[in-house]
Amino acid sequence: MKASNLVLGLDIGGTKISSGMIRDGKVLERKESRTPASLPQEDILDAISSQIESYTSFGFKSIGIGIPGLVDPGEGVVYNLANIPSFQKVNLKAYLEKKFNVPVAINNDANCFALGEYKFGPAHEHRHVVGITLGTGIGTGIIANGHLYTGRLCGAGEWGAVPYLDQTFEDYCSSKFFKREYKQSAKKLSVKAEQGDQEALDIFKEYGSHLGQLIYRLLLAYAPEAIVIGGSIRKAYPFFRKGLQETIGQFPYKPISENLKIYVSQLEDSAILGAISLVEENQFLVSSENTVDKSTSLA
Template sequence: MTGVLCIDLGGTKAHVVEVSQNGLGKVHRYDVPSQGSKREVLAFIYQIITSHLNASCIGISLGVPSSVRVADGYIIETVNIPNWHSVSLKELLCSKFGLPVVVHNDANCFTYGEYQYGSHLPCDNFVGITLGTGLGSGVVLNGELYTGSNGFAGEFGSFTYLEGIVEGYSSGQFFKLQGLDGAQEAEKAMLGDAKSQMLFDQFGVHLGHALSLILLAFDPDKIVLGGSISLSYSLFKSSLFSSLSEHSHEMLVSRLCVQPSRLQYAPLLGSFALFINEIPHAKEVLNG
């Protein structure tokens, strides 16, 4: 069975797996040298690809936590891997491995994986939000992933907000900037700690404001939340919708579906689906 070697590269960890039309193989996890030099990060990517590439792989598809010029797979900048910027990643990988390569922002991969493989159809206009170390997002309009002219579409986390940007209030940074651990605060809130619950209420207010901008810009049918913080959705759902209602028209909010992701490894599945979309005849080859 032929497949595509898919990689989900994050700021701290990477997942690697061969994906075929039958689904995911065994997923392997690696720690990312996020503070390494540009050369060290690239060497790490070469190493994990080399470790898992085999004769059944017809290509390589990566989701990276970066601003990506999708047309040529050029890495513009990567906030959580500070030295990894201005990298012609697609060109380098094609040259080294002699296979077709697709490179996308990791939030685009998450969004497209959810759209294609999650339980969301019929749904033509769709937004995916990843709530982790930062806030990433992807947009599907009329059934197609929308990346914009330069690959920056959906960078809602960089919108100006209060004394900074949206990401500082609507991601793991909200807790980190207060010297707190989001996972620990979630555990305490689940056990009834009022102070911790108040933090998540505040988080929901900020995220609700961010989603109101998305709602007014794209009017999606559904917004799906991924990333580690989405696991605590029950702690901020109420304040999120209160904030949404305050900043958006009642009709839009009443028709909007917001839910946490239920699809495991959505970014890897999204990388696979994007490879099929962008590489000529890939689907026919994978179908044998």
């Protein structure tokens, strides 16, 4: 599987490190290992390096990485990883480039999800896309004019922290909602909903209304052409679709809401695909910055 432009992609999370390379839009040589999240920084760096080293025989030429938390894509510094306490300010790019002697691109994991879906899913037909991951928490990635919009330190799109009702959107749009309000997991409620349990169906409709309120605000903020829903809760979409659509139906600007496409992710490795795509995306961003610098320079 050797190729002159082969990219290795990693999705680093609080519980696992997933990785792979791509051919014909599919992730191959996929591997997964446990993240030693509670250990010191050196142990986590060793775990990441060990996973990368297992691919050296393939001759990859660059590495793309998605990781939760704040990221400086230019410098490759990772900040404030809530699920990995020892990763509070780590120059991951410099460390890996020195160790493996290849370029490394790093970005937030939710951004990688959105980019992977945009590059390899049906959302590629659109120019303005928002990806939402629904699981233990929620993450949001923004595609504007066909490219990632990340803001400073990849902090754009942190909608989970936005106040909503008595708490935040994360409290109502992630698995926290089901556990807090109904003392059950989304997975168990999904099984009950499949069996026609009316209480479970009502709970998911309520959940859909909350998620619809989030999307309502995303429409106001970004006016996307498409929304892509990912994460483990996406599998229950048939049960919360009605509540979501009823809420979006209240949006005042009908040419935007009535033409909105909502996709449920069918890609199992969106974040890895997005991490791989970071290398090409970073080349575009650097090229754009150089063009801007030249056009705005004084004669």
